[in-house]
Amino acid sequence: MRILVTGGAGYVGSVTVERLLAAGHGVIVVDDLSTGHRAAVPPEATYVDLRYGDVHAMTRAFVEERVDAVLHCGAKSIVPESVADPALYYHENVIGGIGLLDAMVAAGVRRLVLSSTAAVYGLPDIVPIPEDAPLRPINPYGATKASLESAIRWYGVAYGIRSVRLRYFNVAGASDRNGEMHDPESHLIPLVLAALEGGRPVTIFGDDYPTPDGTCIRDYIHVLDLADAHLAALEATAPEDARTGPPDGSEPVALNLGTSDGYSVRAVLAAAERVTGTPVPHRVGPRRAGDPPVLVADARLAGAVLGWRAMRTDLDAIVGSAWEWRRRHPDGYRV
Numbered sequence: 001m002r003i004l005v006t007g008g009a010g011y012v013g014s015v016t017v018e019r020l021l022a023a024g025h026g027v028i029v030v031d032d033l034s035t036g037h038r039a040a041v042p043p044e045a046t047y048v049d050l051r052y053g054d055v056h057a058m059t060r061a062f063v064e065e066r067v068d069a070v071l072h073c074g075a076k077s078i079v080p081e082s083v084a085d086p087a088l089y090y091h092e093n094v095i096g097g098i099g100l101l102d103a104m105v106a107a108g109v110r111r112l113v114l115s116s117t118a119a120v121y122g123l124p125d126i127v128p129i130p131e132d133a134p135l136r137p138i139n140p141y142g143a144t145k146a147s148l149e150s151a152i153r154w155y156g157v158a159y160g161i162r163s164v165r166l167r168y169f170n171v172a173g174a175s176d177r178n179g180e181m182h183d184p185e186s187h188l189i190p191l192v193l194a195a196l197e198g199g200r201p202v203t204i205f206g207d208d209y210p211t212p213d214g215t216c217i218r219d220y221i222h223v224l225d226l227a228d229a230h231l232a233a234l235e236a237t238a239p240e241d242a243r244t245g246p247p248d249g250s251e252p253v254a255l256n257l258g259t260s261d262g263y264s265v266r267a268v269l270a271a272a273e274r275v276t277g278t279p280v281p282h283r284v285g286p287r288r289a290g291d292p293p294v295l296v297a298d299a300r301l302a303g304a305v306l307g308w309r310a311m312r313t314d315l316d317a318i319v320g321s322a323w324e325w326r327r328r329h330p331d332g333y334r335v
């Protein structure tokens, strides 16, 4: 297959690109490098400096590169930024996303996998969260992803785009080549590792939650497991593959990607201390608004549909791979 990956210079995208190349697929990365890194794109992939919402340029790229399927990883994805600037999130994630869909329709590309997020669920009634839980996002980031999911569903019904929407929980870890390097960083594990490298102490937002150690529990999924799931999902969008519904794209699939298990904030700090042998500088602050005590995926459907499950679930190994990557790339992607 020839697969166009939007956001392929970002964290999840770049590791997935490695996996797709290793499986023998041709890869075209479209990325505007707004939060990604040119050096994260492996030389075996074709890189195109484009905004994925540019309908005309994307239509041309689909045709010229003879694209069979799209993995849409590109997005703005920082929750506090989305609250401060919802316009940016609606323009990029929704309007840009519709532009990408329009270009797919124009060029006759009918296979799509979307990087969606657990943020579409908001504050869940049931944990582990099943895919049929109501979508009640509590921030513009989650709302824009839910909007794009909904558009994809109707584009499937009307224009025959066969899709899988993958709702990730907390992605972590690294491949040998690529790791997590965001600026600003908002994810716990890189913040913990940065604190160990002499950066700002970590703040634990609340230690009085109804959990065993009082801190919030989240579902951490290794980025290599996520990459495996993307490969399986892309292959499952083949028209003759009944796993993604009827050939006309009228019943798209949404799948949670997590481990169905969770680790607390304090457990992450303890793992980092075991891995590095150094205490993590930290302080305890007040709870953050909208932080549920436990957010864990019910990931059984991904197992049933794709035959996939997370294999790299040991927290020390996840944190260890992130630490190892940072140790080998002390300047991140700067050369």
Ligand SMILES: NC(=O)c1ccc[n+]([C@@H]2O[C@H](COP(=O)([O-])OP(=O)(O)OC[C@H]3O[C@@H](n4cnc5c(N)ncnc54)[C@H](O)[C@@H]3O)[C@@H](O)[C@H]2O)c1
Pocket: 006, 007, 008, 009, 010, 011, 012, 013, 030, 031, 032, 033, 034, 035, 036, 037, 050, 051, 052, 053, 072, 073, 074, 075, 076, 077, 092, 096, 115, 116, 117, 118, 167, 168, 169, 170, 171, 172, 182, 187
């Ligand atoms: N990292 C996580 O824990 C996590 C969790 C849930 C969902 N997700 C989703 O996974 C996807 C990837 O996340 P990530 O952590 O790798 O983010 P990232 O910021 O590292 O990667 C996003 C990439 O998209 C590119 N991009 C953004 N807007 C673009 C545009 N208009 N045109 C072209 N390229 C553009 C950026 O330059 C960047 O390379 C996102 O869609 C995000 O919502 C991530």
